Amino acid sequence: MSRRDLGICLIGCGRAGMIHARNFMNKVPGARMAAVVDVVEDVAGAAAAELGIDKWYTDYRHILDDRDIDAVVVVSPTNLHRDIVVDCANAKKHIFCEKPMAMNTRECDEMIEACKKNGVKLQIGFMRRFDASFREARRLLEEGVIGDLVQIHSCTRGPSKPRPWMYDLKKSNGILAEINSHDIDSIRWFAGSEIRELYAVAGNFRNPEAKAEYPDYYDSVLMNGVFENGVQFSIDGAAYVQYGYDSRMEIVGTKGVLHVGRSDASFIKCTTVEHGTSTPFISSWMTLFADAYLAEDIAFAEAIINDTEPPVTGWDGRQAVSIVEAGNRSILTKSIVRL
Ligand SMILES: NC(=O)c1ccc[n+]([C@@H]2O[C@H](COP(=O)([O-])OP(=O)(O)OC[C@H]3O[C@@H](n4cnc5c(N)ncnc54)[C@H](O)[C@@H]3O)[C@@H](O)[C@H]2O)c1
Structure with a gap:
C-alpha cells in the first residue's frame, strides 16, 4: 500500500468513540482522522468541529465508496455492530470494533467471515490487554514467578446509573456483556485456555424502578467456573455502585499471588481533623485506561501498516460473547452450563 497516513473514520461519536477519535487525531503514528459519522446530526457536527475535519455524516453508508478512508472504528451501540462491520468489510475497510463484539455468536461469525472474505483486519476493543499493569502481571x-496458575478472580463495578435501554436484556445482554466483557476477555488471556463450564447468579439490588417491567434485569452478578486446563475463575460485576469505578484482578498461583489494578485516583492522601484520612476513588474507566486505549489504537494501525494479525482478534470477541450467552443462560435456568 502507499505510505500515506491511514484515513480513519469513526462511526458513533459518543463517550468511547471520541476517546479513539482524539487518539487517531494526532497520537497514532501513520494514521489520521478522515471522517466521523453519528446518527445524531448535532453530535456528528460537533465531533467534526472539535477534530477540525470537514467530512461528517449521519449515515455510515456515505463513507463506503470513499477511497480516502482505509479503516473504520465502530463505536455505535452494540446491536448495530454486526451490520456496520459487515457493510464496511464488504467495502474493503479495515475494522476496529468496540466490545461487546455483537449481540450473539451468530452475528460474530458473520462479522469474522466478512472480514476474512474481504481480506481486511478485524480488531476488538479489549484495551485491558494493552494496560501496563495487566501486561506486567x-x-x-509467564515467567513462573507465582508458580502454576490456580485461580483468577476479576471484578468490574461501574458507578453510573444504567441507561434505560440496558434494563432490557434483549437490547443489552445485561451487565455480563456491558460491564464484564472485559473481565471475561482478561481471564481467557491469563488462563490461556477456554472456559469448560460455568455457573452464574444475579439480582437487581440498586434499581428497583426496573423490577416490574424488566424482572430479568440484574445489576449484580457472580459467575464462576473452570477452564479446560483446570484453572478456576470467578467474575463479579455490578452497575450503579456509585462509590467509583472498581476494576481489579487477583491471580493466584501455587507459590504466590498477583494483585492487578488500583482504586486510588491519585497518590495524595488528605488528612483533616474533621474527616480523618481519605484518598479519592478512581471515578471512571476513561481515566484509568486512557493509556491502554491509545496503545490499542496504535496496535491497530500497526497491524494494518505491517499487514500482521491484530493482537485482539474477532475470535477473542466471539468467545467473550459466547461466555456472556452461557452466563445469561445459567442465570435464567439456575443451572451449570457446559460449553
Ligand atoms: N472498551 C470500553 O471500555 C468501552 C467503554 C464504553 C463503551 N464501549 C462500547 O462502545 C459502544 C458505544 O458505547 P458508548 O458508551 O460510547 O455509547 P454512547 O451512547 O455514548 O455513544 C454511541 C453513539 O453512537 C451513535 N449512534 C447510534 N446509532 C448510530 C448509527 N446507526 N450510526 C452511527 N452512530 C450511531 C449515538 O448517537 C451515540 O452518539 C458500545 O458497544 C459499548 O459497549 C466500550
Missing part, C-alpha cells in the same frame, strides 16, 4: 505469570 501476565509477564510475571
Whole structure:
C-alpha cells in the first residue's frame, strides 16, 4: 500500500468513540482522522468541529465508496455492530470494533467471515490487554514467578446509573456483556485456555424502578467456573455502585499471588481533623485506561501498516460473547452450563 497516513473514520461519536477519535487525531503514528459519522446530526457536527475535519455524516453508508478512508472504528451501540462491520468489510475497510463484539455468536461469525472474505483486519476493543499493569502481571505469570496458575478472580463495578435501554436484556445482554466483557476477555488471556463450564447468579439490588417491567434485569452478578486446563475463575460485576469505578484482578498461583489494578485516583492522601484520612476513588474507566486505549489504537494501525494479525482478534470477541450467552443462560435456568 502507499505510505500515506491511514484515513480513519469513526462511526458513533459518543463517550468511547471520541476517546479513539482524539487518539487517531494526532497520537497514532501513520494514521489520521478522515471522517466521523453519528446518527445524531448535532453530535456528528460537533465531533467534526472539535477534530477540525470537514467530512461528517449521519449515515455510515456515505463513507463506503470513499477511497480516502482505509479503516473504520465502530463505536455505535452494540446491536448495530454486526451490520456496520459487515457493510464496511464488504467495502474493503479495515475494522476496529468496540466490545461487546455483537449481540450473539451468530452475528460474530458473520462479522469474522466478512472480514476474512474481504481480506481486511478485524480488531476488538479489549484495551485491558494493552494496560501496563495487566501486561506486567501476565509477564510475571509467564515467567513462573507465582508458580502454576490456580485461580483468577476479576471484578468490574461501574458507578453510573444504567441507561434505560440496558434494563432490557434483549437490547443489552445485561451487565455480563456491558460491564464484564472485559473481565471475561482478561481471564481467557491469563488462563490461556477456554472456559469448560460455568455457573452464574444475579439480582437487581440498586434499581428497583426496573423490577416490574424488566424482572430479568440484574445489576449484580457472580459467575464462576473452570477452564479446560483446570484453572478456576470467578467474575463479579455490578452497575450503579456509585462509590467509583472498581476494576481489579487477583491471580493466584501455587507459590504466590498477583494483585492487578488500583482504586486510588491519585497518590495524595488528605488528612483533616474533621474527616480523618481519605484518598479519592478512581471515578471512571476513561481515566484509568486512557493509556491502554491509545496503545490499542496504535496496535491497530500497526497491524494494518505491517499487514500482521491484530493482537485482539474477532475470535477473542466471539468467545467473550459466547461466555456472556452461557452466563445469561445459567442465570435464567439456575443451572451449570457446559460449553
Ligand atoms: N472498551 C470500553 O471500555 C468501552 C467503554 C464504553 C463503551 N464501549 C462500547 O462502545 C459502544 C458505544 O458505547 P458508548 O458508551 O460510547 O455509547 P454512547 O451512547 O455514548 O455513544 C454511541 C453513539 O453512537 C451513535 N449512534 C447510534 N446509532 C448510530 C448509527 N446507526 N450510526 C452511527 N452512530 C450511531 C449515538 O448517537 C451515540 O452518539 C458500545 O458497544 C459499548 O459497549 C466500550
